[in-house]
Amino acid sequence: MTKKGIVWFKTDLRLHDNETLIKAIEENDAIIPIYCINPQELNESNGKVERIGDFRLKFLLESIAELDTNLRKLGSGLLLLVGNPLEEIPKIAFKYSARKVYAKREVAIFEKQLNVQMEQELWKQKCLFEEYSTSTLYLATDLPFSLKDIPEVFTNFRKRVEKETEIRAVFDDPEHIISPTIPALNLPTFEELGRQEKQTEGRGVLLFKGGENEALERLNYYLFESHLIKKYKETRNGLVGGNYSSKFSPWLANGCVSARMIYAEIKKYEAEFGANESTYWLIFELIWRDYFRFIFKKHQHKLFAFNGISGQKNTPPKPNFSLIQNWKTGKTGNDFIDANMNELRLTGFMSNRGRQNVASYFIHEMQQDWRIGARYFEEQLIDYDASSNWGNWAYLAGVGNDPRSGRQFNIEKQAKDYDPVNEYRNLWLS
Ligand SMILES: Cc1cc2nc3c(=O)[nH]c(=O)nc-3n(C[C@H](O)[C@H](O)[C@H](O)COP(=O)(O)OP(=O)(O)OC[C@H]3O[C@@H](n4cnc5c(N)ncnc54)[C@H](O)[C@@H]3O)c2cc1C
Structure with a gap:
């Protein structure tokens, strides 16, 4: 019998350095990559605030579309589900008789709970659920302290991890993916999601576009094309234009690029063009990003x-x-x-x-x-x-x-x- 696994993409919308995807390919004869848009979550109001504003939604839709294109180039595609993931994903697992769902490990409380509930739902049909940490530079399991002992002061955290923990190498991109036929992606429009697309504002720092290719292009531009990274520490407090800082954050937040990939490229850059305080400082800021994640893991709901x-x-x-x-x-x-x-x-x-x-x-x-x-x-x-x-x-x-x-x-x-x-x-x- 063909062994099938489902890869549930969330904020890891990329093919490179994606352990979740790689493990699913390794362990199965065929995989079904999925993304689930939950309209309720998109439009959930908290007082007068929407959970996902229009700019983020646009970036997300672009990132999903590009993931589908990139998966199709490898022989697969992205199966888009619309609805509550706790209902939609088990249905797909049943339809394809999948033996396991592979997904990103989460740190924030709501997302963590969703993973726990998903595992329970899937288990009702004897389908397993497995999580991989794909968003940080350092893996939690490699840290020199247990979660409860993570220092409350950033400098203490940074000094120890820099000294005692290796940043692992990035996973290679998959070369080919075997999947059942995945229907063409039919992304809902803004209107179908009950939204109105906003006009692009010409004064913005960049015309941000979601997707893995754009993320890697920006990375290449910021390092090897423009060498802006050489002056990052002096320019990072700027306010106007695309060049004062890396602008990697929207792609990092959606997982279109991995923090480890950025690190690996900075190391390559340093080997070719030399290291300085600025090339290090971008890594320093990525350690801040890690730190907030680990602190969230430690303190959970308290940070809300x-x-x-x-x-x-x-x-x-x-x-x-x-x-x-x-x-x-x-x-x-x-x-x-x-x-x-x-x-x-x-x-x-x-x-x-x-x-x-x-x-x-x-x-x-x-x-x-x-x-x-x-x-x-x-x-x-x-x-x-x-x-x-x-x-x-x-x-x-x-x-x-x-x-x-x-x-x-x-x-x-x-x-x-x-x-x-x-x-x-x-x-x-x-
Ligand atoms: C009140 C407040 C709210 C913030 N909310 C977010 C948020 O929701 N998402 C987000 O990605 N960043 C947030 N930041 C951190 C930071 O402002 C942005 O990451 C940064 O401005 C993004 O621009 P950049 O990619 O050009 O950053 P760069 O200066 O080029 O830094 C490179 C990367 O390092 C990380 N980084 C840099 N500074 C910080 C920081 N202070 N904390 C954590 N990571 C950092 C980011 O991933 C960033 O992309 C917030 C900061 C403040 C003060």
Whole structure:
């Protein structure tokens, strides 16, 4: 009997360095790659916030389409399911008599629960469920400490992992995939998903397009074509244009590129053109990304709570909806904050410098519940990922992993330092 396995793609929309896919190919005679769009999750409202905003949705649909194209080049294709994955995936497992479903291991609570429930549902028909960690640089199992002992201070974490843990090599791309005939991809349109596609905003830092090919092109551009990586440490606090930072985040968030692939390419670059502080600094930032993931694994739902992991017992302030609305729509009256919030609302992206300032303003000057700001970012950001977003917000609110506890930025000084001739503010306040 032919052994069949299902690969459930989620935020790992790529063929390269994808252990989930490789293991499924190795262990089966044929595989069925699937993606499940859950309309309820797309449109789930949390107060006045959608879970997946229009920019992120567009990027996601593009990434799915490209994954299908790339799979077809290898003899397979992506089977698109629309509905609740807990119902749709077991149906497909039954239809194809699949023996195992392979999927990405999750860290955030909702996604983790979904995996647990999926395993239970599949087991009802004796189908196994197996997870692989595919999003971090370091594997949790390779860390020099157990999950409960992960240091609460980033520097302590980084120093030990850099010294004691190897980053594993990337998995090779599959050369050929055997699958049953997969029907042509029929992606739902924005309208079918109850949305209206937004106009592209020419002032944005990049015309982001989802997909593995675009991710690898951007990686190649940032390193080997433009050599921008050589100056990353000096430019990374910029605000205008595509070149001040890598802009890898939307592709990383959707798994169109793996963090390990970026690391491997940086190492190649360093071997050819030399290493400097900047080439290292991009790796340093990817370690931050890992850190927030591991901290999420350790503290789970606490990072969604007002007091975070601080142990404080403070009561959240009553929301001032008109202040919050002004913040969202770029009408606070503080020109640096307003410019950043306009960029976010109109493009789905904001620089790291901008994010720190608008979050600090929301928490410390507007004195609002940081979780409302984090939820708005969740809706808007094209690169939203639970660990990086909630981890950074909690950090700035002083209830996360910050030894200095609660960072209040001097917004006027920040504007002067990072936007000295008003280039950024002129761009986004016009
Ligand atoms: C309040 C707040 C919310 C944030 N929400 C998100 C989010 O939802 N998704 C997200 O990917 N990043 C988030 N970040 C981190 C950071 O702002 C973005 O990763 C970065 O701006 C993306 O641009 P880039 O790819 O050009 O980054 P680069 O400066 O080129 O950095 C390279 C990569 O390193 C990682 N990285 C850099 N800075 C951080 C950081 N502070 N925390 C975690 N990873 C980092 C990212 O994966 C990034 O793509 C947030 C930061 C703040 C202050």
